[in-house]
Amino acid sequence: MASALIEFRNVAFSFGDEPLLRDVSFQIQKGEAFSLIGPSGQGKSVVMKLMAGLLTPTAGEVLIDGRSLVTLRGKDREQLLCRMGMLFQKNALFDSLTVGENVAFPLREVRQAPEAEITEAIQFYLEAVGILHAKDLFPDEISGGMQKRLGIARALALKPEIVLYDDPTAGLDPITSRKIIQLIIDLRQEYGSTVVAITNDMNRAYQLGGRIAMVVDGGVIVTGDHDQTLAHPDPRVRQFIRGQLEGPLAGSGTVTT
Amino acid sequence: MIAGFRAIVDDVGGGLLFLGQMFSTALHYRPKSHVVFDQIWKVTLNSLSTTALAGFFVGAIMTVQFTLQVKEFGALGYLGGLATSGTIREVGPLLIAFMLSGKVGAFTSAELGTMRVTEQIDAVRCLGANPFQEIILPRYIAIILSSFFLLAVGLFMSIAGGLLLGVVFSGITAEEYLRHIPTIVTLPSIVSGLFKCLVFALVLASICTYKGFTTTGGAKGVGRAVVATAVATMVGLVIADFVTTLIAEAILSMAMQA
Numbered sequence: 270m271a272s273a274l275i276e277f278r279n280v281a282f283s284f285g286d287e288p289l290l291r292d293v294s295f296q297i298q299k300g301e302a303f304s305l306i307g308p309s310g311q312g313k314s315v316v317m318k319l320m321a322g323l324l325t326p327t328a329g330e331v332l333i334d335g336r337s338l339v340t341l342r343g344k345d346r347e348q349l350l351c352r353m354g355m356l357f358q359k360n361a362l363f364d365s366l367t368v369g370e371n372v373a374f375p376l377r378e379v380r381q382a383p384e385a386e387i388t389e390a391i392q393f394y395l396e397a398v399g400i401l402h403a404k405d406l407f408p409d410e411i412s413g414g415m416q417k418r419l420g421i422a423r424a425l426a427l428k429p430e431i432v433l434y435d436d437p438t439a440g441l442d443p444i445t446s447r448k449i450i451q452l453i454i455d456l457r458q459e460y461g462s463t464v465v466a467i468t469n470d471m472n473r474a475y476q477l478g479g480r481i482a483m484v485v486d487g488g489v490i491v492t493g494d495h496d497q498t499l500a501h502p503d504p505r506v507r508q509f510i511r512g513q514l515e516g517p518l519a520g521s522g523t524v525t526t
Numbered sequence: 527m528i529a530g531f532r533a534i535v536d537d538v539g540g541g542l543l544f545l546g547q548m549f550s551t552a553l554h555y556r557p558k559s560h561v562v563f564d565q566i567w568k569v570t571l572n573s574l575s576t577t578a579l580a581g582f583f584v585g586a587i588m589t590v591q592f593t594l595q596v597k598e599f600g601a602l603g604y605l606g607g608l609a610t611s612g613t614i615r616e617v618g619p620l621l622i623a624f625m626l627s628g629k630v631g632a633f634t635s636a637e638l639g640t641m642r643v644t645e646q647i648d649a650v651r652c653l654g655a656n657p658f659q660e661i662i663l664p665r666y667i668a669i670i671l672s673s674f675f676l677l678a679v680g681l682f683m684s685i686a687g688g689l690l691l692g693v694v695f696s697g698i699t700a701e702e703y704l705r706h707i708p709t710i711v712t713l714p715s716i717v718s719g720l721f722k723c724l725v726f727a728l729v730l731a732s733i734c735t736y737k738g739f740t741t742t743g744g745a746k747g748v749g750r751a752v753v754a755t756a757v758a759t760m761v762g763l764v765i766a767d768f769v770t771t772l773i774a775e776a777i778l779s780m781a782m783q784a
Binding site for chain 2: 364
């Protein structure tokens with residue numbers, strides 16, 4: 270088997286003295302669409318931030334294309350991070366920049382692209398996510414769905430091989446949610462990128478179409494594709510995907526970060 | 527008591543690590559000049575009028591106070607020299623730095639704190655850019671350069687304020703006011719005033735960028751960061767004033783002997 274694009278090797282993580290993840294190991298292959306599901310407060314966002322190098326594991330290693338994010342420093346690390354794009358749970362848009370400048374930021378500051386190319390890229394990515402008309406507005410002047418779209422456009426601006434989506438459909442109506450996921454699928458097909466997405470909505474996870482993994486009780490259970498997930502023997506998975514009240518999972522947990 | 531002491535040591539240690547990280551970034555990455563100039567422009571323009579106003583009144587206050595003292599000795603001729611010297615060497619830099627800590631310090635820590643809690647700083651890192659290079663360093667450099675410049679403007683305005691009050695309040699002519707300024711305000715005292723300006727600017731910039739950058743915990747966290755910035759800056763400025771006074775005295779007395 271070819272080496273994985275993203276690999277967690279015995280990763281542990283704790284906030285202060287409170288362990289959140291214990292001995293997590295899994296792999297994501299190049300070109301996959303990988304969904305992370307699981308109850309709130311179990312560490313989905315933490316898993317994603319470990320992938321993005323925003324958090325450092327307390328033990329173990331996170332490898333991106335065979336290189337460890339934990340030990341890599343300086344420019345090498347930044348180059349590796351450039352190959353990833355991330356949509357944040359709350360979008361994390363630069364609120365002092367306009368919609369267009371948000372997309373331009375990585376091109377201007379990281380790649381130092383010429384202005385002509387930047388203008389073209391703004392046009393292209395905003396059109397791809399369908400918010401070109403809002404180019405000169407500020408992020409707080411556009412709707413929540415448009416902010417999500419802008420977050421996606423900015424995450425894609427450096428043409429990343431890996432795109433991480435932290436709950437791309439949070440707080441959106443079912444139709445917009447479906448459109449956003451379709452957009453993610455289309456963009457993935459167009460660029461051949463690897464996608465990891467967090468979602469709480471099983472339908473969106475099925476729609477994305479790849480393997481599914483559940484983050485629960487300090488571990489990551491890779492449940493497989495649609496059918497395998499539905500038939501998964503673990504009672505926690507069965508309870509979660511059916512949304513049952515009775516079972517080993519005790520309601521919503523602590524606050525996610 | 528011990529816990530409080532530990533918290534202070536933790537805070538200072540964290541601040542020093544932060545500064546270390548910033549200076550090592552400064553060695554390896556060139557700060558983006560267009561961002562630096564943007565920031566300098568913003569900071570200077572935002573605070574110019576208030577600083578000038580504060581400076582003017584500092585000079586005025588000093589003149590009024592000295593008038594009450596020296597009038598009894600019939601030494602009003604020395605009024606201009608004394609007031610200007612006191613302003614340049616001590617009161618001016620300190621009061622103007624206090625003013626700036628309210629304007630620039632609070633603004634910067636609130637801005638950086640908000641960027642932190644809304645994950646904008648993480649987003650910068652995620653896009654493969656360096657937050658120290660993109661956000662912190664330009665602000666730090668801009669605060670130092672423009673505080674220094676603003677303090678100098680404030681001092682100049684304080685001389686003007688002192689002169690005006692000398693004429694209006696103390697009833698001496700402008701010529702009398704200015705006559706003894708060169709004899710009392712020597713080069714070393716100007717240098718020590720400017721040295722203080724520089725040290726205060728460093729204190730101001732370090733505290734507000736550190737507190738803002740390390741904000742945690744939403745809107746409340748930003749509030750805490752701004753308050754902590756204000757308190758730490760005030761305390762830091764007074765301590766820095768004491769230390770720089772000692773250093774400046776040493777330099778002055780060396781200059782006298784030479």
